[in-house]
Amino acid sequence: MNPLKWNFRLQCAVGFLVCAGLLAFAIYMQLAMGLEPCPMCIYQRLAFAATALVFLAGVIHGPRERSGRATYGILAAVMAVIGIVLAARHVYVQLLPPEMGFSCGPPLSFLNQTQGFLGAFRTVLTGTANCGVIDWTFLGLSMPMWSLVWFVLLAAWALVIGLRRGTVRR
Numbered sequence: 730m731n732p733l734k735w736n737f738r739l740q741c742a743v744g745f746l747v748c749a750g751l752l753a754f755a756i757y758m759q760l761a762m763g764l765e766p767c768p769m770c771i772y773q774r775l776a777f778a779a780t781a782l783v784f785l786a787g788v789i790h791g792p793r794e795r796s797g798r799a800t801y802g803i804l805a806a807v808m809a810v811i812g813i814v815l816a817a818r819h820v821y822v823q824l825l826p827p828e829m830g831f832s833c834g835p836p837l838s839f840l841n842q843t844q845g846f847l848g849a850f851r852t853v854l855t856g857t858a859n860c861g862v863i864d865w866t867f868l869g870l871s872m873p874m875w876s877l878v879w880f881v882l883l884a885a886w887a888l889v890i891g892l893r894r895g896t897v898r899r
Contacts, residue, residue: 737798740890741787744805744883748781751879758865758872767860768849769819773876776812780805780883795894802891809884816880819873822860 735743755774758764766774787801841849865872 736791737890738788738791740886741784741791741801741805744784744886744890745781745788747879747883747886748777748784751876752777752781755872762865764865764872769815769822769860770872772815773812773819773873776808776815776880777876780808780812780880780887783808784887799891802887802889805887805891806884809880809887812880813877813884816873816877819860820871820877823862823871823873 752774755766755770755777759766783801783805787798787805790797790801792798792801867875870878
């Protein structure tokens with residue numbers, strides 16, 4: 730069964746379910762396995778949630794016209810690209826030599842209170858103990874590395890379903 734032959738709503742539902750599953754896994758790892766997310770992890774979760782919301786909007790709306798499908802595809806891809814940037818930065822911080830001593834710094838709530846959203850966002854992206862620590866791997870990849878892989882796949886999926894030509898099926 731070719732997923733590109735599915736209707737647009739079902740294709741968006743797949744994107745939404747992938748994002749929801751990844752978020753559920755992250756929460757499971759936090760609550761059941763005791764892995765506390767660093768601020769960069771939180772921002773990646775927000776990017777997954779934003780991507781999921783765009784896919785969900787595509788499911789609900791299910792546009793018939795090509796321009797509507799393209800809009801949802803591009804918006805979901807933009808959210809995923811934001812996630813790619815965040816995850817890539819996190820991977821970079823994790824791959825730095827330990828003597829560089831990068832960490833995430835104070836908790837996210839403290840940063841938001843003292844620096845505001847943009848200041849906190851800037852501080853988190855500079856990767857200023859937790860962000861550089863690799864405390865979980867699967868097949869040799871850390872959680873941010875897997876996030877990067879999934880964001881790339883989601884961006885590609887969003888662009889394929891949003892920009893492909895062919896018959897329009899709701």
